[in-house]
Amino acid sequence: MNIEKNTISVQFINRPNRFQAYVKLNNEIIMVHVPNTGRCKEILIPGCTVILREENGVNRKTKYDLIAAYKGDKLINIDSQIPNKVVHEALIQKKIKKLKRFTNIEREKNYGNSRFDFKLTDSKGGIYYLEVKGVTYEEDGKAKFPDAPTDRGRKHLIELIDVKNEGMNAGVMFVLQMDNMKSFSPYDSMDYKFGEALRKAKESQVDIFAYECNVAEKFITISNEIDVIL
Incomplete structure (x- = not known):
C-alpha cells in the first residue's frame, strides 16, 4: 500500500x-x-x-x-495501524496462499465475546477468523513478538482456539514490518506466557503465518512468507 x-x-x-x-x-x-x-x-x-x-x-x-x-x-x-491494512490489501490481491479461496472479507467482526481483525467466508459458506499482529522487533535477522508483555495478545490466541473447537477455521498472522528476515519466533524471554499460548494454538490446529514486508518511506506491502519456529 x-x-x-x-x-x-x-x-x-x-x-x-x-x-x-x-x-x-x-x-x-x-x-x-x-x-x-x-x-x-x-x-x-x-x-x-x-x-x-x-x-x-x-x-x-x-x-x-x-x-x-x-x-x-x-x-x-512501526505504525500499529499498518499491519491490518496491508493484510487487507494482500487478502484482496490473493497474496496469502492458504487464504486465496475466501471471497468475502469482513473487518473487525465479533465472535461471542471476542472481536477478531478479519472474518473470511468462502463460496461454500466456510468461515475463517484471522487475527493480525504487527512485528517490529528483530535480532540478527530473526523476528520476534511481542516486544513487551501482552495479556491481550495471549487472550486472542485462546479465543482462536475456541473458534477451532467450535468447528471453524482460525489463524494468526504475524506481519513483519521489515524485510530480509530469516525466521519468526515468539519472544519467550519477554513474555513466556504468550509463547506458551502460541504453541498451544499450533497444537489446536490454529494456523500460524509470518509474512515479511517490502518497506520504503512511501509504501509498505506484504512480500514473502517466513518460517515460523516455535
Missing part, C-alpha cells in the same frame, strides 16, 4: 512516553505522535533517522506521526 500523505525524514531525539516523541526538524525540536504502544527501544535510538507522516487533523496536538525508523540500513515501519 502507498502512503498518500506527505512524509519527511528527520532526526530522532527521544521518546518520553508511549505516545509522544521529540524529533529535530529544520533545526527545531518538535513533538510528534507515536502510533505504537510497544517499546521499540532497539529501534528508536537517539540520533537515528525516522520517518514522519504529515497529519492535518483539526483537534490534533501534533502535526506528524512517527511511522518508521532506520535501524542501521534497515527501515522498520
Whole structure:
C-alpha cells in the first residue's frame, strides 16, 4: 500500500512516553505522535533517522506521526495501524496462499465475546477468523513478538482456539514490518506466557503465518512468507 500523505525524514531525539516523541526538524525540536504502544527501544535510538507522516487533523496536538525508523540500513515501519491494512490489501490481491479461496472479507467482526481483525467466508459458506499482529522487533535477522508483555495478545490466541473447537477455521498472522528476515519466533524471554499460548494454538490446529514486508518511506506491502519456529 502507498502512503498518500506527505512524509519527511528527520532526526530522532527521544521518546518520553508511549505516545509522544521529540524529533529535530529544520533545526527545531518538535513533538510528534507515536502510533505504537510497544517499546521499540532497539529501534528508536537517539540520533537515528525516522520517518514522519504529515497529519492535518483539526483537534490534533501534533502535526506528524512517527511511522518508521532506520535501524542501521534497515527501515522498520512501526505504525500499529499498518499491519491490518496491508493484510487487507494482500487478502484482496490473493497474496496469502492458504487464504486465496475466501471471497468475502469482513473487518473487525465479533465472535461471542471476542472481536477478531478479519472474518473470511468462502463460496461454500466456510468461515475463517484471522487475527493480525504487527512485528517490529528483530535480532540478527530473526523476528520476534511481542516486544513487551501482552495479556491481550495471549487472550486472542485462546479465543482462536475456541473458534477451532467450535468447528471453524482460525489463524494468526504475524506481519513483519521489515524485510530480509530469516525466521519468526515468539519472544519467550519477554513474555513466556504468550509463547506458551502460541504453541498451544499450533497444537489446536490454529494456523500460524509470518509474512515479511517490502518497506520504503512511501509504501509498505506484504512480500514473502517466513518460517515460523516455535
